[in-house]
Amino acid sequence: MILPTAADEARFWAMLDDAWAGRGPEVDGLRRALAGRDPAEEGFDEAAQLEEHLDRVLADLRAAAEDLSSQELTALDRVVERKLHEIDREDVHEVTDGSDDGFLYARGFVVALGREFYEAVARDPRVAVADAEAEGLCYLFAHLHADRFGDFPETGSGISRESGSNPAGWPDSEVPSNA
Numbered sequence: 001m002i003l004p005t006a007a008d009e010a011r012f013w014a015m016l017d018d019a020w021a022g023r024g025p026e027v028d029g030l031r032r033a034l035a036g037r038d039p040a041e042e043g044f045d046e047a048a049q050l051e052e053h054l055d056r057v058l059a060d061l062r063a064a065a066e067d068l069s070s071q072e073l074t075a076l077d078r079v080v081e082r083k084l085h086e087i088d089r090e091d092v093h094e095v096t097d098g099s100d101d102g103f104l105y106a107r108g109f110v111v112a113l114g115r116e117f118y119e120a121v122a123r124d125p126r127v128a129v130a131d132a133e134a135e136g137l138c139y140l141f142a143h144l145h146a147d148r149f150g151d152f153p154e155t156g157s158g159i160s161r162e163s164g165s166n167p168a169g170w171p172d173s174e175v176p177s178n179a
Contacts, residue, residue: 001159003157004079008078011075012076013115016057017115018060020057050132057112073145077145077153081159082157082159084107087107087169092110092121095128096129100163103163104162105135109133
């Protein structure tokens, strides 16, 4: 099993932060507010405002990775795969809801908002928001690798980013389904 290195994780989060920085300080403030919000408070509408910026953020992230080598893209894909897998948990699903695909995209939103929000949700899933998705992040580096090199990267991680694939996150429960 190959794990992402600390350097790969740092690179991923830095690239993502740079992509968000292009949206301006007000948007960055919204990301920080979402990460630091009191989960007991209802009605955090700023998540929808952040979703409006996601397509551009992901386009900027893809552009920043456009010239990376196969190994570099594989390493970044491994980071995304690991982060999505780690929050593939029943307690996170209870907040975000969704079918298996919907829950994957909800976890994509958590990762896409950056390290601060990701770590906040990992600590306390109640910080997550329902009905927020970032499908485009879930396979961004894998698709870029396929576009550039003709195949999807082999991460060698032995895990999956798909919903319900983290047995530690679903110890005694049924995983979400499309049914």
